[in-house]
Amino acid sequence: MKVLFIGGTGNISSASSRLAIKKGIDLYHLNRGSSNVQIKGVKTLHGDIKKPESLTVLKKHNWDVVVNWIAFTPEDIEKDISLFKGKTRHYIFISSASCYQTPLNYPIITESTPLCNNLWDYSQNKIRCEDLLQQTYREEGFPITIVRPSLTYDTVIPIAIGGFNEYTTADRILKGKEIIVHGDGTSLWTVTHSDDFAKGFVGLLGLTQAIGHSFHITSDEVLSWNMIYRILAESLGQEAKIVHIASDFICTVEPSFTGTLLADKAESVIFDNTKIKTFVPDFKATIPFSLGIKRTLKWLDENPESKFINPESTEKIERVLNKYHSIYE
Template sequence: MKVLFIGGTGNISTPSSRLAVVKGMDLYLLNRGKAKVDIEGAHSIIGDIHKPETLSELKKHEWDVVVNWIAFTPEDIERDLELFQGKTKQYIFISSASCYQTPLTYPVITESTPLRNNLWDYSHNKILCEERLMKSYRETGFPITIVRPSHTYDTVTPLAIGGFDKYNVIDRILKGKEIIVHGDGTSLWTVTHADDFAKGFVGLLGLTTAIGHAFHITSDEVLSWNMIYKITAEALGKEANIVHIASDFICKIEPSFTGSLLADKAESVLFDNSKIKTFLPGFKATIPYSEGIKRTLKWLQEKPERQNIDKEKEAKIENILKAYKALG
């Protein structure tokens, strides 16, 4: 099976790329040639999907599956429809679970949960992308499958304030500094290791019955935010010096957190993975957070350049703490 990944060397996509090769797929990666990740066994096509003049090599091929890991706007989708109409048997769009109804009217999320998020442009644009693809599927039969990851980690830390691709929270835990946990820390959340995500995702490649469908792929492990931070600290051999601050207050003091917090992580979310398990009966997430975060921390600590401490974000964390303490 001949598969194209547009991207394919990021936090979520790298394990999927590696697993696709292991499964015997003829995998091609389209990127600008600047990635520091080498996927052994994959072919490379050098080009920038945003620059049509660099895609002459890409246009020579036809595909069984095309996956765009880096499409974020309806304009990206219009370009892909033009590029791949009649050129692929399946097109997979990487959307986001943050597209689901915000705020939720029911905490258990299935793929039929309404899509609505007007608090975060990232999520709203992903919804518009999905709508355009569904329109094309209905009108022309363009063979789409939509995948909605949720807080998937491998080379990033799935922490809310100063985490993800930033090392700020980890550094603060190591130094015994205060860290912010939104709300009282008891809301429920799911984090998924990218190796587990890959098991479900690669199973969808070339799956004819998945055409026209949307799937989320997450772990079934449910943790409170207090537990997520506690487990992270324990993996570092430290205790988490937690300060609980209401999400509304955090975003009032530093509005830049509104999208990733109020529009995504502020309330409890439970994912029903029945659909992906129905289409792929063998799928099961097996990496608990207590194991997965140790892998991530080991990777981050292998090279100092991976420990990205954002001075601007650090200042925002201190500003929130100062404002909170000023309340008395």
């Protein structure tokens, strides 16, 4: 099976690339050649998906599957449809679980949960991408599958504030500084290791039955945010100095946190993975957060240049903490 990943060396996609190679898939990456990540067995095509003039390398290829890991707007999707219509048997779009109804009317999420998130431009654009792809599938038979990851990690720290591509909150924990946990920390969430995500995702590649369908792929482990932050702190060998602050308060003081909180992580969600397990029977998430985060922290220790402590985030965290303490203490 000949597969093209647009991207393929990121936090989520690297694990899927490694597993695809392990399963004998003839995998190509299309990228600009700027990534330092090298995955043995992958064939690299150099080009920028946002610059059509650089994509002449694609003209001689037809694909069994094309996966775009880095499409975010309907304009990106329009370019892909133009490029790959008649050139691939299966096209997979990486959407986001943040597209699901926000706030939820029912806390258990299935693929039939409505898509509606008016609080975050990122999610709205992903929904528009999905709508365009579904329309093109219905009207023209373009062979699509939509995949919605949710807070998936490998080389990033999956927390709500001061994490992901930052080491800001981890550094605060190591230095014994206060950290913010939104709400009272008892709302529920799921974090998924990229190696687990890959088991479900690679199983969808070229799966004819999956055409026209949407899937989320997550762990079945459900943790409170208190537990997520405490496990992180324990893995760093420290005790977290948690300050619980209401999400509404945080976003009033720092509106830039609205996307990650009010539009995504402020309330409990539980993902029902029945559908992906039905289509990919071998899929089972086996990496608990207590193990996965240790692997992430080990990788960060081995790649200290990735321990980015964001001064802007630090200022925002301090501003929220100072405002909170000035009112309530």
